[in-house]
Amino acid sequence: MLQNVPSTELAARPAPGRQAASGPSLPRAPRWIDRLSVAQKLGLAGALFFVPLVVNVTAAASTLMRIVQPVAGAEQIMPFVNATTDLQRALDDLTLAASAQTSPAAARQRAEQALTQLGALLDSEASTNPISPLPEIRRELRQTLQFANFRAQVERYLALPPSGDRVSSYGTVNSAVQNVLKNITQASSLDLGGGQHTMYLLQRAALGDGLMGLRSNLVQAELLNDRLRRGAPNASADRTRLSALVTHMSTEVGQTQEALNDAVRERPEQARALSSEMQQLSNMMSLVLGNLRAAASGAGGSTSQALIDRNLQKIDRLYAQTSAALSQEGKNFQDEYVRKGIVNGLITLLITALATWLLVYILQRIVRQLRQLTTNAQALTDGNLNIHLPVTTSDELGVLTSSFNEAAAQLRTNAERVEQERLESQRLQDHIGQFLDVTMDIAEGDLTKRGVVTEDILGNVVDSINLMTDELATTLQQVQAASASVSGGSKQMLGTTEAIQQGAQLTAAEAQRVAEQVSQITAGIRQMAHNAQTSAQTAREALLASQQGQEALQETLGGMQNIRREVQQVSKRIKTLGDRSLEIQEIVDTISQIAEQTHLLAVNASIEAAGAGEAGGRFGIVADSVRKLANTSAQATTRIAGLIKSVQAEVQDVIVEAEEGTREVEQGYRIAGSAGQRLQDIGELTERSAQLAESIAASTQEQVQSVERVNAAVQQIAEVAQRSESAVQQGRTAAQQLEDLARQLDTSLARFRLPG
Template sequence: MTNVPVSGNDLNSMQPKPLTAPGPAPVSGGVLSRMPVGRKIMLGSLLMGSMYLAVVGGVGYLVNANLQTLNQNIQGQRMLLPSSTLMQNTQLLRLSSVNLLSGKADARDANTQQRQALGAALADLKKRAEAASQPQLVKEIQAIQTALQNFNRQVDAGAYTAVQAQARATAILNDQVIPLFGSIAQYTKLRYINPSAGGASDTSHLMEIISTMPRNMPEAGSIVSQSVRLSNAVGAKGKPIPASLQTEARLRYEASNAALQRMLSTVDASTENSAALSAQLKPTLQELKSSSTALFGEVKRGLVDSKTLNTDAATIMAALPAYNKAVFATLDNSIKALGTVLEKDKQTSQNQLIAAIVFPLLVLLLTTLLLRTIIRGITSPLRRLTEASVAMERGEVGHTLPVTTQDEIGTLTHAFNSASSQLKLNADRSAQELAESQRLQANIGEFLDVTMDIAEGDLTKKGKVTEDVLGNVVDSINLMTEELGGTLKTVQSASLSMTDGSRQMLATTEAIQGGASMTAAEASRVAQQVQQITDQVRRMAQDAQASAETARQALLASEQGQEAVTNTLEGMHNIRREVQGIAKRIKNLGDRSLEIQEIVDTISQIARQTNLLALNASIEAAGAGEAGGRFSIVADEVRKLADVSSQATGRIAGLIKNVQAEIQDVIASVEDGTREVEQGYRVAGSAGERLREIGTLTQQTAQYAEGIAASTQNQVQGIEQVDSAVQQIASIAQESRQSVEQGREAAERLEKLSEQLNTSLARFRLPA
């Protein structure tokens, strides 16, 4: 043991040093980690507010888009009323033009008024289409203007007959005026859902009426022109109606009545599903029903259901004005009701847009004020905590902060106050401990002198026991020194005894080492023999496994062959069924050929009778002289035709007999094929049975081979376990030999250590 001198500086270094607060830890992270808490809260609030504004903006966009669509709808509705006027005046123009070309004196003034009304309606329509920025509608309106102008010029020039003028005006009405309603609905987005679907709105019902009525009004109104034409063809009242005219009248009536019923059912369905529409459309609907009943009832009673004509053109025409007025009043009221509904929807959308802008702004303002209050409530206590923490870092302990909240910040403030009080107590306690440490330092100096003597080997020295903490330590060291002296005496005696024992152990380990070497050699030889046996059994196991795999392949091949035979049986069964069906159809074909033969015989008889009849007609014509000359020519032609028919039937009869003979041959061939298919089916069935037996035997063989392979594999595993055990024995023997050698080396080291221990113990002064 070396002596370690202790200086006064070393004593000072052992004094407790005052604790210093560590500097601020480096902050890791990006800009967000260096940002104040208030700004972080404000940033999060701005992100949430941005998301809120984005959602509100999306809602406002949708509401505004709906409002824009409603504005387009309203523009389309405002174009529908002039379109109704255009349609009505086009029909009136057709009637007045026909009357004008027919020579009626009062038709000129009516025709002029209708032309003016059409011009005003088209101008209004064009103006509205241009204001709505709908160039396609403008083109269609200009096309209608051009068509009507050309029509009027042809009427004024007398280039049309009354029938041609009616046809041309009807074409303009059907091809250009009526499709204008659909174009307006398309270009102004006046779309509608199926009114029969659940949740259909008033707009949907009204658009169904506006779409249905223009399409069916010409068909329903044609009852007048067709009935007038047919009544004029019959003549005066009381005359019988020819069957052909009555049939035509019935067909015309049914087509017009079907168009009328489509219009009435559409309006009825709309009024039944909406109380508001019922109040607006019921009056004109009742007028339409009563006027159509009068008009259609007159046609039905006087022309369709009567054998004699019980009406006339004047009576039918008298019912037309009331019907036309009711039809167009219903259409116009539907268009006006659509405008009311659209204006109401527009007002609702405007209110929604205002609510979508104002309400979110109010919510955002209130949220901002509340957030500002919350941020102040968080940042003010945090700022006070931060200032007090910085002062504590400078060593100014004892600060306390007022606890103004009961949340996490209040808990943190309370914890800070407790920590500050505890730090103040610790500082006072440190001052007391400093005085005690100075007294302790003096006692330690005295005790160090004693310990220096003890360190030099004098175990008879003892330290002074004081009343402080060091007294217990000195007392313990004194006791330890006494016990150490006694222990060293005992160790000295044991060291002498250990030297003798280590020599004896060294001789014993040499004998054990020789036996362990022999054991390890024998274990290695046995391990080699077991390894050879293991290799042989493993090769047997591989051969058994290959045999089992071959058996499984044979089983798989037999199963595939059995499946192929099964498929062959199914295919032959299908062939047998198809051949039987072909035989049945060919037999039916033979029966049909017999029926054809009967028809040919009938035709042949008709030809013979026709020939005889033509001969009799020729005789009668010859007896009639010159008056029967032309009839004689016809009779000759009929007789020639009968001869040709007779010759053709003869050829057909010959062909049918050939076909029947060939059909009989085919039937015989099909029956032979059916028998051969039956024979093949039985042979294939027998082959399938044999393959199933082979598959059963192969499966048993595969099972036996797999059992042998499994048993051989178990033997391999057992021998491998024996091999592993022998290897372990050899390893253990080798380890035992190594352990004996290590023990011998340890005995030698122990002998040297005991000698060194005796040498070291000789320097100590031990108590008597």
């Protein structure tokens, strides 16, 4: 169970291997946004999200209105169109009745009613739909139609007498009616079918050059035909006009039939009956047009009034059906688009409601999760590290929750690591205290002590110090052994040099004695020269003297042989002493290297102690003591090296002088041997002195010369003995110095306690 850890301590300890993530700073938001809560910000974003939705819905509704409004206008203008077409049919019936000289009262009454109805429609402001374009259409028609003039023109036509010529008058009033009808269709977009193709085809079949145009042209053709039958003047012009009307009507029949056929293809269920009626009308019109074409050509063809009436009735019936189909198509179109608008509106409202619910739901979940994160983050800040949030989503909040859990886990790990480091630091401090006690003992000279090697960072240092102590103890043991060896060698050298000195003194004494004897021999030989005549006696005395001299010379040769052996032994011992001094030099070099390594280890230990902080302070003192001891050892080895070099130089001088003495002793020995041979010759001469008396003088002279040479050789031997004695004295002094140096080294090493 983790303890509560202050957040400042946790924040000061980043996870190992990780660095604080840093990224580009976000731009500063307006202060009023920063003062909003997350829920308010998300709600504001959702509200802003709905603004374009409302704008799009409004734009879609406006677009739908622009599509439906022309169709609605075309459908709602049909009462104006029907009133106008009723007026045209009444004028047509009035014209035909007047032409047939029947009473036109009924037709006139219908025309007046239709004209009154059209005026009432134009003057009315009533509208069944608040968004209907009909009021705007009325205002436009009142400005463009000049209905008062139109009414006056129609009334003048209605006031014509029944017997008058109505061809030109009908053409004028019919043009006025067609103009009104054209203005009505243009103002309401009916001429374009309100933008709907089927309505366009139906209005094309019913109005303009369709059924209503066909009807007025048929009436006008009947008027011309009637005038031709009565034989009115200008028959040629009437035939031309009649022929043009027949051609135009034929075209209108074809165009109307084509328009209705096209409407059938688009709305077969609605326009199939219209197509059938149109086919019947086409057949009937073919007969009428044939008669009219014959009349126009002057062939005398005639058309009965009954046939004209049936065609007009057929046109009226077909027009009524087409007009009804046109109105129904407009209503259907409006109903369809209204239904689509309602459906789209309901779908939009449903989607908006679902989006609103989803947004509120998401906001609630986000705010709930953020509040949960905030609460747990505050608890984490207060030091409660035992926190783990459930991850219920895979979005950014889920990633944030996972990161929060990882951060909490990392903080727990950091807290555990801090506690572990504290315990390890405590153990390290205890180990350092124990090792300081050991190093104090080592610093006092007890090299048998060893530190305990642990698994922490101090273990390597302790192991290195133990190894250094082992090497230092081994080196000091070698130094002690070398010191003892040097001391023994120096003592042996003192004994040897004393023996050499005694032999040199003996050699000098013997040489002096030989010199005295040679003087005596010289004196005897000289006297023997003076006493040549008593040569026999003198020869015997000389023989005796020569024998004595030969014996003395033999003793001298033996002494010189001993001197040569002693000098050779001294030379060998001095060489051995030189070799030992070289070994001591190697040991001193080893001690110097160990002192340098000890100094480096002490410096490294001081650096490690400084890195350990206060806990390594005592260890730093010990390392400094070790470093000072290494410096002292290095200085001592430097002095020892200097002394050994001095001893080696002096030993080398002694060796050179000993070798020179040996050569001189050997030369004296050879000279002494030569003297012995001469003395032997003297004996032989003395034996033959009796026989050779006359040659005594010459022989004596030769003996004197030989004795003088012997005397010179003896003097040389004496000088060599003296020089040997001086060299031996120098060697003795050097050995004494070496012994004193070894004694000092033993005294310095006595403070160390070395392992057995």
